[in-house]
């Protein structure tokens with residue numbers, strides 16, 4: 184099925200702009216992350232040609248092959264589950280890692296980043312729906328995780344990320360977005376640090392997420408069309 188990247192991109196940007204307008208936010212305060220899982224590299228090149236270069240990857244293997252095909256002109260975000268033995272592939276190659284959810288990962292990022300002489304910019308992923316199937320720290324453990332991160336010299340935490348339960352209606356996801364935003368406020372107050380970024384909202388619910396304060400929305404399906412990928416492409 185042919186996909187018109189420029190048209191799809193413009194449609195998403197219009198959705199972002201009108202959600203911002205409803206709540207009096209500057210559209211430039213919301214950054215689109217184009218979620219590339221299962222997307223052929225050619226289509227990513229089409230997206231970049233259409234003027235968008237911020238790409239979110241879920242699987243390390245696919246990230247590396249996309250990066251090789253598309254090159255370094257893109258800004259690569261990593262949004263998938265992280266195994267500590269894969270961290271070496273992320274350090275120095277990613278602009279932002281959204282999905283850091285435990286101290287062991289922070290320590291490995293610190294070790295690798297220190298050795299490479301770079302800093303890792305990340306978000307802490309929170310399991311806002313308390314789902315066994317999902318990654319993310321519990322809301323209760325988030326403060327401890329942030330404090331741990333604040334003790335590391337080569338890791339900078341910029342905010343929080345969540346993948347709420349998949350529901351049929353965007354409106355039903357609002358309480359989860361609200362919970363992430365209020366947790367962010369609590370953590371900022373408790374630690375006296377700024378956590379400006381909230382990565383929340385996907386194809387279905389980006390408007391609701393923006394209304395609740397999202398600064399990064401992660402959109403796959405509505406940008407690239409329905410996904411077709413095989414399990415061999417994962418990790």
Ligand SMILES: *Cc1c(COP(=O)(O)O)cnc(C)c1O
Nearest residue numbers: 218241262385386401402403404
């Ligand atoms: C796949 C994925 C998305 C994009 O979901 P769509 O519904 O296709 O827009 C966003 N965030 C994460 C973490 C994902 O894995």
